[in-house]
Amino acid sequence: MIPEATVARLPVYLRALTALADRGIRTCSSEELATAAGVNSAKLRKDLSYLGSYGTRGVGYDVDYLRYQIAREIGVTQDWPVVIVGIGNLGHALANYSGFRSRGFRVVALLDADRSRHQEVVAGVAVRPFDDLEAIVHEHAVAIGVIATPAAAAQDVADRMVACGITSILNFAPAVLAVPDGVDVRKVDLSIELQILAYHEQRKAQVGQAAASVDGVDGLDGLDGAAGVGSGQLDGATIGVDK
Amino acid sequence: MIPEATVARLPVYLRALTALADRGIRTCSSEELATAAGVNSAKLRKDLSYLGSYGTRGVGYDVDYLRYQIAREIGVTQDWPVVIVGIGNLGHALANYSGFRSRGFRVVALLDADRSRHQEVVAGVAVRPFDDLEAIVHEHAVAIGVIATPAAAAQDVADRMVACGITSILNFAPAVLAVPDGVDVRKVDLSIELQILAYHEQRKAQVGQAAASVDGVDGLDGLDGAAGVGSGQLDGATIGVDK
DNA sequence: AGGAGCTTGTGAACGCGAGAACAAAATCTC
DNA sequence: GAGATTTTGTTCTCGCGTTCACAAGCTCCT
Ligand SMILES: NC(=O)c1ccc[n+]([C@@H]2O[C@H](COP(=O)([O-])OP(=O)(O)OC[C@H]3O[C@@H](n4cnc5c(N)ncnc54)[C@H](O)[C@@H]3O)[C@@H](O)[C@H]2O)c1
Ligand SMILES: NC(=O)c1ccc[n+]([C@@H]2O[C@H](COP(=O)([O-])OP(=O)(O)OC[C@H]3O[C@@H](n4cnc5c(N)ncnc54)[C@H](O)[C@@H]3O)[C@@H](O)[C@H]2O)c1
Numbered sequence: 251m252i253p254e255a256t257v258a259r260l261p262v263y264l265r266a267l268t269a270l271a272d273r274g275i276r277t278c279s280s281e282e283l284a285t286a287a288g289v290n291s292a293k294l295r296k297d298l299s300y301l302g303s304y305g306t307r308g309v310g311y312d313v314d315y316l317r318y319q320i321a322r323e324i325g326v327t328q329d330w331p332v333v334i335v336g337i338g339n340l341g342h343a344l345a346n347y348s349g350f351r352s353r354g355f356r357v358v359a360l361l362d363a364d365r366s367r368h369q370e371v372v373a374g375v376a377v378r379p380f381d382d383l384e385a386i387v388h389e390h391a392v393a394i395g396v397i398a399t400p401a402a403a404a405q406d407v408a409d410r411m412v413a414c415g416i417t418s419i420l421n422f423a424p425a426v427l428a429v430p431d432g433v434d435v436r437k438v439d440l441s442i443e444l445q446i447l448a449y450h451e452q453r454k455a456q457v458g459q460a461a462a463s464v465d466g467v468d469g470l471d472g473l474d475g476a477a478g479v480g481s482g483q484l485d486g487a488t489i490g491v492d493k
Numbered sequence: 494m495i496p497e498a499t500v501a502r503l504p505v506y507l508r509a510l511t512a513l514a515d516r517g518i519r520t521c522s523s524e525e526l527a528t529a530a531g532v533n534s535a536k537l538r539k540d541l542s543y544l545g546s547y548g549t550r551g552v553g554y555d556v557d558y559l560r561y562q563i564a565r566e567i568g569v570t571q572d573w574p575v576v577i578v579g580i581g582n583l584g585h586a587l588a589n590y591s592g593f594r595s596r597g598f599r600v601v602a603l604l605d606a607d608r609s610r611h612q613e614v615v616a617g618v619a620v621r622p623f624d625d626l627e628a629i630v631h632e633h634a635v636a637i638g639v640i641a642t643p644a645a646a647a648q649d650v651a652d653r654m655v656a657c658g659i660t661s662i663l664n665f666a667p668a669v670l671a672v673p674d675g676v677d678v679r680k681v682d683l684s685i686e687l688q689i690l691a692y693h694e695q696r697k698a699q700v701g702q703a704a705a706s707v708d709g710v711d712g713l714d715g716l717d718g719a720a721g722v723g724s725g726q727l728d729g730a731t732i733g734v735d736k
Numbered sequence: 737a738g739g740a741g742c743t744t745g746t747g748a749a750c751g752c753g754a755g756a757a758c759a760a761a762a763t764c765t766c
Numbered sequence: 767g768a769g770a771t772t773t774t775g776t777t778c779t780c781g782c783g784t785t786c787a788c789a790a791g792c793t794c795c796t
Contacts, residue, residue: 739795746789750785762771
């Protein structure tokens with residue numbers, strides 16, 4: 251129903267609205283909200299129009315009301331239980347991350363295959379054996395799992411998650427996961443982000459060099475609009491399994 | 494020159510090729526590589542065609558040769574110096590992450606505004622005062638900066654980075670950064686990823702409910718293809734500043 | 737050497753998202 | 767209360783990315 255690109259921006263709007271509300275602002279125009287969210291106002295209005303007509307012409311949007319509507323549409327008015335698997339460097343950071351709870355997610359369990367970690371308590375939650383996964387998923391009706399294990403273990407963990415009934419996975423391991431239809435996978439991949447930056451960085455350097463060697467000394471004048479403009483942030487799909 | 498969507502997938506291909514090489518495979522078809530990378534083979538071939546004709550018809554691609562060509566195109570045959578600012582929970586994990594060095598990036602400095610952290614050494618790199626940023630950037634010719642501070646500090650840190658000459662920023666803070674033209678910003682936002690999953694999760698639940706109430710008892714049979722299919726992973730642009 | 741069998745590289749069609757532009761609706765002014 | 771002003775919601779167009787389908791080209795076998 252709602253385009254995927256719009257769904258990806260709704261959380262940004264939600265955050266911007268929360269920031270406005272925190273500053274005591276009760277009403278805002280599409281222009282203001284768009285600036286706060288880092289998009290242009292036409293796109294913002296079109297995105298919001300998919301949810302319904304929650305604005306008032308000539309006035310703008312009621313911050314709290316719009317916030318609630320977006321939150322409801324995304325589904326973060328309720329609390330989502332989440333399990334994190336792989337409590338190493340990254341898993342610890344995630345477990346300690348306060349942004350989870352404040353945005354509608356609750357870490358109900360931390361799981362790790364390494365026995366020596368089972369004594370530990372991170373952010374008030376005990377680290378438990380990976381084999382407890384099924385019991386926990388059933389007990390708390392967990393639908394969302396986070397994978398922070400090494401890449402080699404990621405597919406196994408995903409398979410186990412799916413077998414337990416988890417239908418949404420956030421994967422931090424640099425591995426391509428195969429999952430059945432109906433299971434969503436999103437990946438967060440630091441190295442890929444850096445490599446994309448490196449690519450553009452290299453191009454800037456090349457253009458600079460070429461301009462310098464053509465113009466003579468200082469090829470930096472005409473570059474402002476030429477380098478790194480207009481490129482969006484979009485990643486390849488990793489959802490479902492392709493046939 | 495190369496479409497942005499393709500640039501974002503090249504690192505995935507690179508990783509898949511490395512995995513194949515590690516398994517001793519010297520040659521692969523577009524079909525095999527596409528499967529390993531989680532995309533379809535037509536897209537893979539088109540992506541690779543932007544780099545040149547590095548395959549052999551009837552045979553496929555030489556794994557090592559293609560790997561080198563992609564690495565060269567991305568710019569990871571050279572080493573990129575990187576600074577990380579904000580050595581808290583997440584900053585520690587990033588500093589300890591070995592995937593950096595193995596993929597063409599070298600952490601040359603860890604910076605934090607908090608004095609009490611300046612004694613610390615993480616993964617062999619000392620945590621230094623944030624004010625050392627300029628000296629470090631100049632000394633090591635740093636072009637890429639990583640922000641792992643709280644959201645409130647992110648814009649300040651970005652401004653300082655840009656002032657020092659950094660032209661690529663990877664931002665982990667949940668904040669919209671405004672930067673001048675010519676500076677690339679990519680964001681990694683955990684909460685947004687989770688919220689996108691929550692949205693789809695909620696929709697699955699709604700469809701399940703509707704089907705159950707219409708079909709009578711068990712509405713789960715016909716759902717396989719209906720829920721969470723074909724949705725890609727793409728995020729709103731955060732590059733450059735919009736006017 | 738020549739044909740059969742693969743596999744790549746690309747032209748063309750299609751669908752989706754971005755952005756501009758405008759009409760509809762609310763408030764404000766007098 | 768009527769017109770001016772502001773701001774939303776929507777239509778339309780353009781461009782990009784994905785996918786299909788096939789011709790071009792390489793190898794192997796006979
Ligand atoms: N550290 C980072 O900043 C960072 C950044 C980007 C990506 N990553 C990726 O995130 C993942 C985790 O990184 P890390 O630095 O925390 O690694 P880590 O080695 O510190 O932690 C991995 C944890 O997973 C556990 N584990 C291993 N196999 C398991 C299994 N089958 N089931 C359950 N738990 C298992 C290990 O016991 C360990 O505690 C890796 O795939 C890494 O590539 C990490
Ligand atoms: N921890 C996570 O798993 C996680 C996940 C997603 C996003 N994030 C985001 O990443 C950021 C860091 O998270 P964290 O959990 O590591 O927070 P943290 O509070 O543990 O660490 C933040 C660090 O930044 C330092 N800092 C603050 N202001 C600074 C400044 N102006 N200059 C330099 N350093 C400064 C602080 O001293 C601290 O060491 C936050 O914006 C958070 O929202 C964290």
